[in-house]
Amino acid sequence: MFTPHTEKTARRMARLAGLSYVIYTLAGLYITFGPIPSLSALADESAALQSLEFLFRTGFLAEAVMYTFVCVSAAAMYVVLKSVSQGGAMIAAFCRLIEAAMGATFIIFKYAAFAAVVNPELGAGFSGEEQNALVMFLRDIYGSALYLLLMPMALGGVIFFALFFRSRFIPRWLSAWGMLTYTVIGTLAGAIVLYPALAEQVMLFFVPGALFEWVLALWLLFAGINTKHWRSKASAND
Numbered sequence: 571m572f573t574p575h576t577e578k579t580a581r582r583m584a585r586l587a588g589l590s591y592v593i594y595t596l597a598g599l600y601i602t603f604g605p606i607p608s609l610s611a612l613a614d615e616s617a618a619l620q621s622l623e624f625l626f627r628t629g630f631l632a633e634a635v636m637y638t639f640v641c642v643s644a645a646a647m648y649v650v651l652k653s654v655s656q657g658g659a660m661i662a663a664f665c666r667l668i669e670a671a672m673g674a675t676f677i678i679f680k681y682a683a684f685a686a687v688v689n690p691e692l693g694a695g696f697s698g699e700e701q702n703a704l705v706m707f708l709r710d711i712y713g714s715a716l717y718l719l720l721m722p723m724a725l726g727g728v729i730f731f732a733l734f735f736r737s738r739f740i741p742r743w744l745s746a747w748g749m750l751t752y753t754v755i756g757t758l759a760g761a762i763v764l765y766p767a768l769a770e771q772v773m774l775f776f777v778p779g780a781l782f783e784w785v786l787a788l789w790l791l792f793a794g795i796n797t798k799h800w801r802s803k804a805s806a807n808d
Contacts, residue, residue, distance in 0.1 A: 724756025
């Protein structure tokens with residue numbers, strides 16, 4: 571049951587979660603659509619390597635920011651929803667933390683490929699073809715394995731918004747949209763892991779997920795949560 575202190579904390583944490591969604595979706599947009607060069611562009615000896623290397627490093631910074639605020643949003647959502655179901659909120663938060671941990675691991679693989687391209691002396695023991703094969707191997711691990719982290723992300727999202735649906739802290743249509751969004755993301759990610767050729771054909775179905783996160787972020791930031799229904803329900807149960 572809410573006390574005035576815990577309710578005030580939950581409202582603050584809801585706004586922090588909204589701000590975190592804004593920050594990490596902005597970082598995701600930069601990673602997806604920003605001026606980040608490909609590894610092959612970095613390997614081109616005729617390119618202006620210094621400027622391309624800087625742009626590539628901004629991508630690493632954006633990814634670090636994104637996964638940091640995934641963790642912040644998970645912690646904030648846990649605080650908001652633990653009064654509804656502490657166990658459910660904890661499982662959902664851990665799923666999002668697993669997503670962030672996997673993302674950080676994949677960044678290491680990407681950085682290894684980047685380092686091999688910009689520091690040829692690191693691969694002095696390899697022939698040119700062997701070095702290129704190593705870089706492509708590390709790049710493909712990063713690119714393909716990213717779909718694996720979408721599955722714990724999806725499970726955590728479904729649980730979080732099931733708890734929102736139950737509590738009515740946000741409108742039920744928004745909670746239902748969240749459950750549908752993360753169910754679709756998890757299903758598509760699993761399908762791509764099993765059938766990689768599907769990736770190009772189903773990418774469009776990820777777009778509603780980005781739209782949902784923006785709507786949710788703005789709602790939490792400016793409207794916040796409405797605890798009236800849950801508070802009255804908890805009082806009736808007492």
